[in-house]
Amino acid sequence: MKSPSQPRDRGIPEATVARLPLYLRALHGMAERGIATVSSEDLAVAAGVNSAKLRKDLSHLGSYGTRGVGYDVEYLVYQISRELGLTQDWAVAIVGVGNLGRALANYGGFVSRGFRVAALVDADPEVVGDTIAGLNVEHIDELEAVIRRRGVSIVVLATPAAAAQEVCDRVVAVGVTSILNFAPVVLTVPDSVDVRKVDLSIELQILAFHEQRKAGGPLMAVDSQ
Amino acid sequence: MKSPSQPRDRGIPEATVARLPLYLRALHGMAERGIATVSSEDLAVAAGVNSAKLRKDLSHLGSYGTRGVGYDVEYLVYQISRELGLTQDWAVAIVGVGNLGRALANYGGFVSRGFRVAALVDADPEVVGDTIAGLNVEHIDELEAVIRRRGVSIVVLATPAAAAQEVCDRVVAVGVTSILNFAPVVLTVPDSVDVRKVDLSIELQILAFHEQRKAGGPLMAVDSQ
């Protein structure tokens, strides 16, 4: 038995990283249905990508496939999980318990696979003290203390736009380096901090653009020639 | 006075389209603060991008700047809005009125700028008939009728994963060609349909990957050498 493959290139392309969770989800589905082995072609279809891309993506983690056979589902699940860091437990704090924050707190996909909502924080005295999704909502004044006490390493910002930068600065100051931002603002952070942004309104605007194109584009009647 | 610029290239890069809403937001903020004119440099900073990129993006819409001066804020707002198709009114239906659907229905950023939540639909008899964000929740059996009656052209899927594909097929069958999908599944649609996907769990997983990297990567202790 040969030493199991390349020691995983220390520079996985960002585009690949963004697709690994997709593969992982597809693989989990297959594992549940009792599938033991899968070809790049089948997995690619399940994940909605091209099979050459899938193989190249997986090759960045090492050679975990068997030529002529495919990939072992269980083993691949483990390797991807490990690469993504899902074999450990991540404590997440949600700041801002409005409609969106509440939805996130209750969102099943959050809790599963390595993530645990460890704290809910809000500024509104009306909701502080409430229990949501089994958690007590704490006051924003306690932000730093809560983050430290619960070992929070990922913060989800679901505050109003106006409050986001200030909260962001505070959590960065206590050492948080991963932020998922739902507030419609461009956050300013040190280079060492990762911010991912989810902006519902931007997604809609992109759809509107394409929808309009299908209908003939702006100024379609005027701008003909 | 020269004929106002190039007739807008009929092929705006996807990457540019994705940034236009960002510029638009920054510009709205400036307009509110009474700023009449802005340089590419200032606007780029406000939008969190590089100024050369910003200029190149705007150049795809035509030459709307004045050398030595910058861009007229009002005019640029109008041009971008028009390009994105925000000068018209888009009727949006939200299918699935769970925590997330509710949050979306109440989300302010949705309603603003061209989008209007025109219908809420759910399968649960418990919530059908309820009024949320001023709208009556209708039964999923009415889906096709509601879409046609209200002129819905964009559908937001906030259903459980298991229901998403079926709902998707149904709305596509009535002619909807723009879908914003929050369900954690890969939707299968004809090429003519645009699907954008927002996946909270994937965003978290990407953050976890980078967070783990900062801490030394997987197998850091073992895999040294």
Added chain:
DNA sequence: TCGACTTTGTGCATCGGTTCACAAAGGGAT
């Protein structure tokens, strides 16, 4: 009117990512 200064718009080099297409590797049948 002219010249100095500012800022746009873009040609060009570069980079990361995608896709093709195939040699190498392994399994299974005979």
Added chain:
DNA sequence: ATCCCTTTGTGAACCGATGCACAAAGTCGA
């Protein structure tokens, strides 16, 4: 043991996006 068949892993061409750097274009003050 050998051959055939399947499927991986990857070299190489391609494609779109990014960023530099500068000429062109326009403003403003004298």
